[in-house]
Amino acid sequence: MIKLRETTDYSDLEYEVRLHDYLLLDTTRVIGFRRNGEDEWQKFSRPLNFSKKGRTFKTLREEDPTEYVHPNWIDPWENTSYNSLEAFM
Numbered sequence: 447m448i449k450l451r452e453t454t455d456y457s458d459l460e461y462e463v464r465l466h467d468y469l470l471l472d473t474t475r476v477i478g479f480r481r482n483g484e485d486e487w488q489k490f491s492r493p494l495n496f497s498k499k500g501r502t503f504k505t506l507r508e509e510d511p512t513e514y515v516h517p518n519w520i521d522p523w524e525n526t527s528y529n530s531l532e533a534f535m
Contacts, residue, residue, distance in 0.1 A: 447471065449506040467506060470496060478514065489514040 448470040456463040469478040469487060476496035478489040 447477075447510050448473070449508060449510075450503040451506055452501060453504050454501045468496065468503075469511065478511070486515040487511040487513075 450468045450470065452465040452468070454463075454465065464482045466482050467480040467487075468476050469480075469489075471477045471493050474496055475493035476490070477493050478487050480487045
Protein backbone atom coordinates (compact mmCIF):
# COMPACT_ATOMS: atom_id res chain seq x y z
CA MET A 447 0.00 0.00 0.00
CA ILE A 448 1.08 3.56 -0.66
CA LYS A 449 0.46 6.27 1.94
CA LEU A 450 0.52 9.88 0.72
CA ARG A 451 0.11 13.23 2.46
CA GLU A 452 -1.18 16.07 0.30
CA THR A 453 1.08 19.13 0.31
CA THR A 454 -0.63 21.25 -2.37
CA ASP A 455 -0.50 25.03 -1.78
CA TYR A 456 -4.04 26.39 -1.88
CA SER A 457 -3.19 29.78 -0.30
CA ASP A 458 -4.42 31.70 -3.37
CA LEU A 459 -8.02 30.49 -2.85
CA GLU A 460 -10.65 32.47 -0.99
CA TYR A 461 -11.66 29.45 1.09
CA GLU A 462 -9.81 26.90 3.18
CA VAL A 463 -8.92 23.52 1.69
CA ARG A 464 -8.03 20.84 4.24
CA LEU A 465 -5.20 18.53 3.24
CA HIS A 466 -5.57 14.84 4.09
CA ASP A 467 -3.57 11.62 3.96
CA TYR A 468 -4.52 8.97 1.43
CA LEU A 469 -4.10 5.20 1.40
CA LEU A 470 -3.62 3.91 -2.14
CA LEU A 471 -3.89 0.34 -3.37
CA ASP A 472 -1.85 1.31 -6.43
CA THR A 473 -1.11 4.58 -8.22
CA THR A 474 -4.69 5.13 -9.44
CA ARG A 475 -6.98 3.62 -6.77
CA VAL A 476 -7.53 4.97 -3.26
CA ILE A 477 -8.91 2.65 -0.56
CA GLY A 478 -8.96 5.00 2.44
CA PHE A 479 -8.00 8.34 3.91
CA ARG A 480 -7.13 10.06 7.19
CA ARG A 481 -8.46 13.52 7.92
CA ASN A 482 -6.01 16.31 8.64
CA GLY A 483 -5.08 16.30 12.33
CA GLU A 484 -6.58 12.86 13.10
CA ASP A 485 -4.87 9.55 13.78
CA GLU A 486 -7.56 7.15 12.57
CA TRP A 487 -7.84 5.87 9.00
CA GLN A 488 -11.21 5.51 7.28
CA LYS A 489 -11.62 2.78 4.67
CA PHE A 490 -13.92 2.90 1.65
CA SER A 491 -16.17 -0.05 0.87
CA ARG A 492 -14.48 -0.37 -2.54
CA PRO A 493 -11.47 1.27 -4.23
CA LEU A 494 -12.15 4.65 -5.83
CA ASN A 495 -10.37 6.36 -8.70
CA PHE A 496 -7.60 8.70 -7.59
CA SER A 497 -5.80 11.41 -9.54
CA LYS A 498 -2.74 13.45 -8.58
CA LYS A 499 -3.30 15.96 -11.38
CA GLY A 500 -2.65 19.51 -10.16
CA ARG A 501 -1.79 18.34 -6.64
CA THR A 502 1.44 17.62 -4.77
CA PHE A 503 2.11 14.83 -2.27
CA LYS A 504 4.83 13.40 -0.11
CA THR A 505 5.15 9.69 0.70
CA LEU A 506 4.60 8.75 4.35
CA ARG A 507 6.97 6.24 5.90
CA GLU A 508 4.78 4.55 8.49
CA GLU A 509 3.29 1.11 9.00
CA ASP A 510 0.19 0.07 7.10
CA PRO A 511 -2.97 0.60 9.16
CA THR A 512 -4.60 -2.51 10.64
CA GLU A 513 -7.69 -0.86 12.12
CA TYR A 514 -10.13 1.57 10.56
CA VAL A 515 -12.94 3.72 11.94
CA HIS A 516 -16.42 3.80 10.42
CA PRO A 517 -16.44 5.41 7.01
CA ASN A 518 -17.81 8.93 6.66
CA TRP A 519 -21.13 7.92 5.10
CA ILE A 520 -24.48 7.34 6.79
CA ASP A 521 -25.21 3.79 7.86
CA PRO A 522 -28.97 3.34 7.34
CA TRP A 523 -29.11 0.56 9.94
CA GLU A 524 -27.83 2.86 12.70
CA ASN A 525 -29.73 5.99 11.66
CA THR A 526 -32.85 6.24 13.82
CA SER A 527 -34.45 8.94 11.67
CA TYR A 528 -35.32 6.35 9.00
CA ASN A 529 -37.80 3.52 9.50
CA SER A 530 -36.77 1.68 6.35
CA LEU A 531 -34.28 1.70 3.52
CA GLU A 532 -36.80 3.32 1.17
CA ALA A 533 -35.20 6.72 1.74
CA PHE A 534 -31.97 5.46 0.18
CA MET A 535 -33.60 4.01 -2.95
